[in-house]
Amino acid sequence: MSDLVSESRLKASFKDSGIAALITLALSFMLIGMRTEISIGGLAVDYRWAAVAITVVVVFAGRMLLNMYVWRPETPRTVTFRTVLLGLSILAALVIFYLVDRFLGAVAGLSPARAIESNDWLWILLLLALAVVAAIVATALLGLAEKRAAPTGPGAAASIKAGLAPLGKWLPLALGLLAVAVPFILIEWLGSRGSRQYLDLAILVLTYIMLGWGLNIVVGLAGLLDLGYVAFYAVGAYSFALLSQYFGLGFWMCLPLAGILAACWGMILGYPVLRLRGDYLAIVTLAFGEIIRVILLNWYDFTGGPDGISGIPRPTLFGIEFDRGDDGFAALFGLQYSSIHRIIFLYYVILAMALVTNFVTMRLRRLPVGRAWEALREDEIACRSLGINTTNTKLSAFATGAMFGGFAGSFFATRQGFISPESFTFIESAVILAIVVLGGLGSQIGVVIAAVVMIGGFEFFRDLQEYRMLVFGLLMVIIMVWKPRGLISTRKPTIGLKRRTGISADMVQEGQG
Amino acid sequence: MTRWKENPVLTVEHLTMRFGGLVAVDDLSFDIGRGDITALIGPNGAGKTTVFNCVTGFYKPTEGRLTVRHSSGDSYLLERMPDFEISRDARVARTFQNIRLFGGMTVLENLMVAQHNPLMSASAMSFAGIFGLGRFRRAERRAVEHASYWLDKIDLVERADDPAADLPYGDQRRLEIARAMCTGPQVLCLDEPAAGLNPRESAELNALLMYIRKEHDTSVVLIEHDMSVVMEISDHVIVLDYGEKIADGTPDAVKSDPKVIAAYLGVADEEVELVEEEVGL
Ligand SMILES: Nc1ncnc2c1ncn2[C@@H]1O[C@H](COP(=O)(O)OP(=O)(O)OP(=O)(O)O)[C@@H](O)[C@H]1O
Numbered sequence: 072m073s074d075l076v077s078e079s080r081l082k083a084s085f086k087d088s089g090i091a092a093l094i095t096l097a098l099s100f101m102l103i104g105m106r107t108e109i110s111i112g113g114l115a116v117d118y119r120w121a122a123v124a125i126t127v128v129v130v131f132a133g134r135m136l137l138n139m140y141v142w143r144p145e146t147p148r149t150v151t152f153r154t155v156l157l158g159l160s161i162l163a164a165l166v167i168f169y170l171v172d173r174f175l176g177a178v179a180g181l182s183p184a185r186a187i188e189s190n191d192w193l194w195i196l197l198l199l200a201l202a203v204v205a206a207i208v209a210t211a212l213l214g215l216a217e218k219r220a221a222p223t224g225p226g227a228a229a230s231i232k233a234g235l236a237p238l239g240k241w242l243p244l245a246l247g248l249l250a251v252a253v254p255f256i257l258i259e260w261l262g263s264r265g266s267r268q269y270l271d272l273a274i275l276v277l278t279y280i281m282l283g284w285g286l287n288i289v290v291g292l293a294g295l296l297d298l299g300y301v302a303f304y305a306v307g308a309y310s311f312a313l314l315s316q317y318f319g320l321g322f323w324m325c326l327p328l329a330g331i332l333a334a335c336w337g338m339i340l341g342y343p344v345l346r347l348r349g350d351y352l353a354i355v356t357l358a359f360g361e362i363i364r365v366i367l368l369n370w371y372d373f374t375g376g377p378d379g380i381s382g383i384p385r386p387t388l389f390g391i392e393f394d395r396g397d398d399g400f401a402a403l404f405g406l407q408y409s410s411i412h413r414i415i416f417l418y419y420v421i422l423a424m425a426l427v428t429n430f431v432t433m434r435l436r437r438l439p440v441g442r443a444w445e446a447l448r449e450d451e452i453a454c455r456s457l458g459i460n461t462t463n464t465k466l467s468a469f470a471t472g473a474m475f476g477g478f479a480g481s482f483f484a485t486r487q488g489f490i491s492p493e494s495f496t497f498i499e500s501a502v503i504l505a506i507v508v509l510g511g512l513g514s515q516i517g518v519v520i521a522a523v524v525m526i527g528g529f530e531f532f533r534d535l536q537e538y539r540m541l542v543f544g545l546l547m548v549i550i551m552v553w554k555p556r557g558l559i560s561t562r563k564p565t566i567g568l569k570r571r572t573g574i575s576a577d578m579v580q581e582g583q584g
Numbered sequence: 585m586t587r588w589k590e591n592p593v594l595t596v597e598h599l600t601m602r603f604g605g606l607v608a609v610d611d612l613s614f615d616i617g618r619g620d621i622t623a624l625i626g627p628n629g630a631g632k633t634t635v636f637n638c639v640t641g642f643y644k645p646t647e648g649r650l651t652v653r654h655s656s657g658d659s660y661l662l663e664r665m666p667d668f669e670i671s672r673d674a675r676v677a678r679t680f681q682n683i684r685l686f687g688g689m690t691v692l693e694n695l696m697v698a699q700h701n702p703l704m705s706a707s708a709m710s711f712a713g714i715f716g717l718g719r720f721r722r723a724e725r726r727a728v729e730h731a732s733y734w735l736d737k738i739d740l741v742e743r744a745d746d747p748a749a750d751l752p753y754g755d756q757r758r759l760e761i762a763r764a765m766c767t768g769p770q771v772l773c774l775d776e777p778a779a780g781l782n783p784r785e786s787a788e789l790n791a792l793l794m795y796i797r798k799e800h801d802t803s804v805v806l807i808e809h810d811m812s813v814v815m816e817i818s819d820h821v822i823v824l825d826y827g828e829k830i831a832d833g834t835p836d837a838v839k840s841d842p843k844v845i846a847a848y849l850g851v852a853d854e855e856v857e858l859v860e861e862e863v864g865l
């Protein structure tokens with residue numbers, strides 16, 4: 072009996088895997104099999120049939136394994152088992168791919184052969200270690216999730232949660248103190264020369280945290296899916312750059328103006344599009360983001376087009392410049408001149424801006440307007456029945472988010488000293504949105520964690536070259552499988568009669584506007 | 585007999601609502617008396633919810649005039665106002681046939697959202713609020729007190745800090761009513777508030793509605809299928825069938841109206857006596 076079953080399953084799996092292999096063949100025929108190479112006198116096509124063969128075989132084998140052991144098991148497998156298997160197989164594929172590319176490159180015609188270097192083994196070990204860690208973490212967490220799902224009284228999960236509660240309270244404060252201390256720790260540790268790179272990274276991370284917090288107002292609180300957030304970042308950056316170019320205004324003068332202009336743009340763009348909902352809103356905001364970029368790119372006389380704008384003034388400390396001059400920062404404070412001073416100053420500027428963003432957002436959440444945003448995310452029709460002007464409420468969310476985007480944009484401009492439309496592509500919007508979604512919609516601390524992991528991690532693993540994309544894709548898949556509502560998915564009530572306990576994400580709506 | 589015509593809080597005149605070829609409400613006129621509990625009844629699909637949607641601005645009526653007169657003397661023409669203004673200015677609040685609470689927000693937050701407009705002006709469009717000015721803090725404290733008052737009335741003080749989606753069905757119904765009451769309405773429209781309630785919850789609901797009528801300057805209009813509820817608490821009953829009014833009067837008068845019985849039993853007028861004999865009425 073069971074023989075019969077397994078035999079028919081073998082047949083079905085074989086057929087299914089065959090189809091998958093055929094589809095792969097059809098797809099990889101052009102995508103992998105041929106490659107244009109620059110050769111003398113033009114382009115030449117380079118054929119890589121071995122690579123196609125490897126791809127087809129891998130897909131067939133992988134599909135076969137999935138068919139046999141994962142998708143149609145005789146005994147129902149637990150979530151844990153399936154996820155671990157999934158994670159492991161993705162990582163295995165990654166390792167295989169890496170190995171093939173690195174060592175069998177010549178055989179497969181994928182890339183020129185390279186000698187095995189000692190640090191290749193390091194990377195392989197690292198990947199394997201990552202696989203093991205991912206599997207362990209996934210097992211542990213899914214085990215917890217299963218226990219929590221089973222109604223067996225306060226189990227291990229509950230006690231762990233209770234244990235973590237004080238952490239939630241002190242974590243923001245600890246992170247804040249750490250953020251203030253970062254420049255000193257780095258300089259103490261690495262010296263002013265060695266720490267420069269890390270301080271730059273920290274500034275970048277903080278910029279994304281600020282952008283994440285800004286977008287969180289729109290997406291996390293008001294539930295409006297905005298795929299064109301980078302447009303406001305661009306408006307902020309260009310407002311400052313153009314104001315300084317045409318009117319010679321400085322950073323501190325332009326900062327509020329940039330925010331106000333971005334907020335105005337938010338309203339102008341928001342007014343026509345906010346009657347759309349869900350996917351339509353997402354598409355239109357995406358288009359608006361691109362429109363702004365294309366205008367910046369093509370209005371050559373005004374914005375410099377693809378050449379961008381250079382020579383954007385640096386921020387000053389109450390009028391004191393960070394330069395070598397006699398009235399520069401170093402001279403006035405009796406210090407040896409060092410370019411690190413300005414970096415540290417920039418770090419504190421963005422830290423302060425980010426903290427203000429956070430403070431204002433937290434405050435707004437507890438005001439009627441913030442509650443109306445969240446109510447809008449929960450149920451727009453009910454909002455209207457309670458006398459809330461939903462158009463204005465949406466616009467206020469859009470404008471507030473845009474304003475913080477504009478602030479961040481003008482900081483970006485002053486930090487770089489040069490901007491061009493290239494910095495404001497859709498991928499930026501996607502990264503900011505990914506930070507918000509990974510962190511947990513509406514969660515401030517979640518945005519911090521996600522930004523540190525995504526931006527910081529991304530830069531840290533620069534040595535991994537193109538593989539870091541794979542690693543990050545994998546990380547995102549794991550997080551979305553394990554915590555589909557983001558890392559921090561409990562919502563804290565804005566007001567309490569007697570107590571304020573978190574609300575679990577499965578009750579909170581994501582909004583459809 | 586026609587007490588409600590003397591001082592109506594809501595007057596509906598020649599209301600017609602068409603969806604393409606379908607006439608959901610057809611030339612309907614009625615008055616809702618101030619301080620009354622008025623029941624709007626009728627078979628499924630009679631157009632009751634559509635009337636509510638027209639009154640509260642969720643649908644723009646094809647034809648007709650809807651007038652609300654406040655006890656202060658102000659009057660509003662609802663057919664010209666967008667839905668949120670009807671709640672904010674004309675003070676008509678409503679609940680929904682399928683409950684629409686803010687499930688991920690706490691019970692107290694639900695009631696705070698309902699006081700959005702007064703709180704918004706107290707926070708000076710948020711600017712006073714951001715800096716935590718005293719005026720806003722006082723307004724917020726008053727709002728919490730107001731919410732606590734209603735929580736006490738619906739017996740949910742203990743659950744104030746739980747998410748609304750966590751409440752049992754009957755509590756959710758009452759919370760939705762309390763939330764509507766937090767807007768300080770002149771007219772409260774309840775769409776099948778007793779649907780799905782057990783007899784005890786149903787009795788609690790009746791008590792709540794009687795309390796609202798007695799203590800607040802709010803007139804209640806409710807859609808209801810449960811005749812025992814209708815007969816027990818309403819002062820005035822309006823019966824709809826296929827979008828038309830077939831009866832309008834006191835509960836007793838409506839109860840014995842052959843047209844109403846015919847509509848509910850689904851037969852023509854002439855056959856009513858026959859059917860009544862058969863079923864032993
Ligand atoms: N938005 C709409 N578009 C098209 N037809 C509608 C719409 N809303 C209601 N209708 C139609 O109008 C008629 C009356 O519907 P309505 O919901 O008002 O009935 P009801 O009296 O509330 O019934 P029930 O007791 O089932 O709630 C129905 O035939 C319905 O299909």
Ligand SMILES: [Mg+2]
Pocket residue numbers: 632633634681
């Ligand atoms: Mg209905």
